Amino acid sequence: MNPHRRHPFIFSSAILVYIFLYAPIIVLILFSFNASRANITFEGFIPTFSERTVMEGSVVKASPCGPFHWFCELAKDDDVIEAAGNTLTIAFISTLISTIIGTMAALALQRYEFKLKPFSQLSLYIPIVIPEIVMGIGILTLFSQLFGVINNGLGLSGDSRLSMGISTVIVSHIAFSVPFVTLVVQARLQGFDKSYEEAAMDLGANEWTTFRRVTFPMILPGVLSGGLLAFTLSLDDFVITFFTNGPGSTTLPIYVYGLLRRIITPQVNALSTVWILTIFSAVLLLQWVQSREAKH
Amino acid sequence: MTAEFAVELRDVVKKFITPEGNSLNAVDHVTMQIKNGEFFSMLGSSGCGKTTSLRMIAGFEWPTEGEVYIEGKAMGHLPPFQRKVNTVFQSYALFQHLTVFQNIAFGLEMEGADKSEIEKRVKHVLEMVQLTGMERRKPKQLSGGQQQRVAVARALVKVPDVLLLDEPLGALDLKLRKEMQLELKALQQQLGITFVYVTHDQEEAMTMSDRIAVMSKGKVQQMGHPVEIYERPANKFVADFIGESNFLDGKIKSLSKEEAVVFIPAWNTEITGLPVSPGLVNGEEVTVSIRPEKVLISDQTLNQNSFKGKVTNTVYIGTDTHVYTDVMGKRVKVLEQNRISRLDPGSFYTIGQDVNLVMMFENVLVLKKE
Ligand SMILES: Nc1ncnc2c1ncn2[C@@H]1O[C@H](COP(=O)(O)OP(=O)(O)OP(=O)(O)O)[C@@H](O)[C@H]1O
Numbered sequence: 198m199n200p201h202r203r204h205p206f207i208f209s210s211a212i213l214v215y216i217f218l219y220a221p222i223i224v225l226i227l228f229s230f231n232a233s234r235a236n237i238t239f240e241g242f243i244p245t246f247s248e249r250t251v252m253e254g255s256v257v258k259a260s261p262c263g264p265f266h267w268f269c270e271l272a273k274d275d276d277v278i279e280a281a282g283n284t285l286t287i288a289f290i291s292t293l294i295s296t297i298i299g300t301m302a303a304l305a306l307q308r309y310e311f312k313l314k315p316f317s318q319l320s321l322y323i324p325i326v327i328p329e330i331v332m333g334i335g336i337l338t339l340f341s342q343l344f345g346v347i348n349n350g351l352g353l354s355g356d357s358r359l360s361m362g363i364s365t366v367i368v369s370h371i372a373f374s375v376p377f378v379t380l381v382v383q384a385r386l387q388g389f390d391k392s393y394e395e396a397a398m399d400l401g402a403n404e405w406t407t408f409r410r411v412t413f414p415m416i417l418p419g420v421l422s423g424g425l426l427a428f429t430l431s432l433d434d435f436v437i438t439f440f441t442n443g444p445g446s447t448t449l450p451i452y453v454y455g456l457l458r459r460i461i462t463p464q465v466n467a468l469s470t471v472w473i474l475t476i477f478s479a480v481l482l483l484q485w486v487q488s489r490e491a492k493h
Numbered sequence: 494m495t496a497e498f499a500v501e502l503r504d505v506v507k508k509f510i511t512p513e514g515n516s517l518n519a520v521d522h523v524t525m526q527i528k529n530g531e532f533f534s535m536l537g538s539s540g541c542g543k544t545t546s547l548r549m550i551a552g553f554e555w556p557t558e559g560e561v562y563i564e565g566k567a568m569g570h571l572p573p574f575q576r577k578v579n580t581v582f583q584s585y586a587l588f589q590h591l592t593v594f595q596n597i598a599f600g601l602e603m604e605g606a607d608k609s610e611i612e613k614r615v616k617h618v619l620e621m622v623q624l625t626g627m628e629r630r631k632p633k634q635l636s637g638g639q640q641q642r643v644a645v646a647r648a649l650v651k652v653p654d655v656l657l658l659d660e661p662l663g664a665l666d667l668k669l670r671k672e673m674q675l676e677l678k679a680l681q682q683q684l685g686i687t688f689v690y691v692t693h694d695q696e697e698a699m700t701m702s703d704r705i706a707v708m709s710k711g712k713v714q715q716m717g718h719p720v721e722i723y724e725r726p727a728n729k730f731v732a733d734f735i736g737e738s739n740f741l742d743g744k745i746k747s748l749s750k751e752e753a754v755v756f757i758p759a760w761n762t763e764i765t766g767l768p769v770s771p772g773l774v775n776g777e778e779v780t781v782s783i784r785p786e787k788v789l790i791s792d793q794t795l796n797q798n799s800f801k802g803k804v805t806n807t808v809y810i811g812t813d814t815h816v817y818t819d820v821m822g823k824r825v826k827v828l829e830q831n832r833i834s835r836l837d838p839g840s841f842y843t844i845g846q847d848v849n850l851v852m853m854f855e856n857v858l859v860l861k862k863e
């Protein structure tokens with residue numbers, strides 16, 4: 198008997214898992230090409246190109262962009278563009294800062310002994326296990342109280358008053374990303390022998406050069422994974438963003454949620470498709486970078 | 494002008510707080526003077542403080558008490574990158590993300606050497622360790638022995654005053670290890686650099702060293718040339734740790750300039766003509782040590798200390814035969830070289846056979862009792 202023979206049960210359950218995971222995504226992408234504006238049933242692809250959009254009831258018959266009608270509509274929608282811009286700005290800034298803080302925290306926890314070390318380690322898990330909505334309310338309360346005190350104390354008025362906006366969203370995203378980055382980098386540091394750093398110093402490198410030339414390049418894959426995790430967490434965060442955003446800082450998840458309360462056109466699907474493809478390529482890119490790293 | 498000693502440890506103590514909260518003297522009042530151009534080994538069993546001593550010379554640890562001198566200069570709290578010593582690590586610690594060339598060039602870049610100089614020196618040192626052509630490999634693409642050479646090359650390219658090596662051959666198989674021992678020794682003689690070598694393998698230390706410091710529990714037990722350490726161990730620990738020995742309890746019966754006479758209660762007899770080591774006192778309880786290869790099994794009772802024994806076991810190991818005998822209730826191990834090829838097992842000693850054991854007096858050592 199071949200010990201490597203696929204067991205039918207394992208094989209079929211694997212197929213089922215794939216279906217559950219990917220069927221919704223495939224349906225979602227398919228519907229972004231839906232000719233029907235109502236988007237309840239799939240009415241087929243938009244068949245033809247034309248100068249102007251031709252509608253027949255709620256079904257699109259022809260469009261300047263042909264089957265990609267809803268993607269073109271999306272590109273023309275200023276609100277979407279603004280929300281996408283906000284989302285990316287928030288994601289980039291919060292990823293950068295949380296990756297730096299998280300990496301430093303991981304390094305500190307690895308190499309220094311201090312009184313509150315067990316507590317610091319434990320406190321990393323708290324933001325991860327705590328329900329996001331509780332975090333959201335907490336952060337909202339904190340900001341509004343803090344801003345109230347500052348605004349009143351300094352007698353600020355009008356535009357100079359501190360209020361919720363893109364910076365509060367960034368701060369809150371940094372807050373929930375840091376533990377994830379720290380844990381991922383810590384995992385990478387587990388196998389990191391301090392003799393590499395000692396060897397560098399032995400060869401004449403001071404502390405900073407040692408970090409730059411040896412420690413950092415060696416933990417880089419961990420830092421990149423941590424950063425990517427922070428990035429995706431920030432991109433699709435809804436709950437905490439919902440509590441901390443303000444006028445002009447609408448992100449894509451918040452925007453889509455707003456749309457849902459009105460009407461779901463295939464434009465929402467088109468938006469989701471672009472989004473999924475973006476994240477998918479980011480993950481592929483990272484995989485590629487890491488596998489190239491592993492080969493050497 | 495070079496100082497008298499390449500490295501000197503003066504009354505150095507290193508205390509650690511163990512995870513259990515106890516204070517431990519990993520290195521306990523150690524004084525060592527390592528001469529320029531010397532191959533010096535620290536030898537001892539696991540946990541005796543060899544690595545800690547080496548790390549204090551390198552600058553990875555600072556002494557709790559005492560001082561480390563390199564080329565006559567007190568090191569104090571000078572960081573590793575300001576000391577003219579380099580280390581070959583037990584794990585090699587080669588930078589995995591850099592090529593062989595980049596690994597070796599690293600130390601030169603830190604000195605600010607220019608590109609052509611780096612190329613020249615790396616090429617030279619690679620020739621020295623016979624790794625020419627491997628420049629562009631990553632450490633993972635090398636065998637253990639090759640990685641070991643890169644580690645040596647990376648340290649040697651800096652032309653240090655002193656090279657520190659912490660069990661650099663520990664990860665290699667026996668055959669390669671023996672080859673590398675001779676190679677390292679040849680390299681050291683060719684370059685004239687002081688080597689401070691840490692090992693727990695006594696044969697390795699014997700093979701390579703000009704002088705050996707035998708360590709135990711953070712203390713130096715004896716320091717000297719391999720012959721001195723083997724033939725004149727300072728105490729029972731050294732005699733036991735280096736090579737093998739038969740130990741007997743005894744009491745000094747008489748002591749003169751030329752010879753000591755020791756009474757062995759277990760055998761109810763005196764052994765005469767023993768060499769006198771300094772510090773012995775008449776009437777003192779002592780330990781008598783006899784190396785197994787220095788006991789002869791002979792038909793004749795030569796004009797020496799001679800005892801009757803019974804063979805209890807023999808073990809054939811190719812080069813030698815270990816003969817275990819019982820002499821009045823004490824086990825005495827004898828090592829006989831197999832100088833003649835014999836295929837017939839019957840020609841070896843049989844168990845229960847009576848034999849005559851001869852111990853030539855200059856070979857029997859009188860050690861202080863512990
Ligand atoms: N950082 C440390 N903290 C606490 N104890 C330590 C530390 N480093 C070493 N020790 C203790 O000091 C003692 C000597 O350690 P050291 O590493 O010098 O031994 P060694 O002779 O090199 O042994 P081995 O042959 O096993 O490498 C050991 O008991 C060890 O547990």
Ligand SMILES: [Mg+2]
Pocket residue numbers: 543544545
């Ligand atoms: Mg050690």
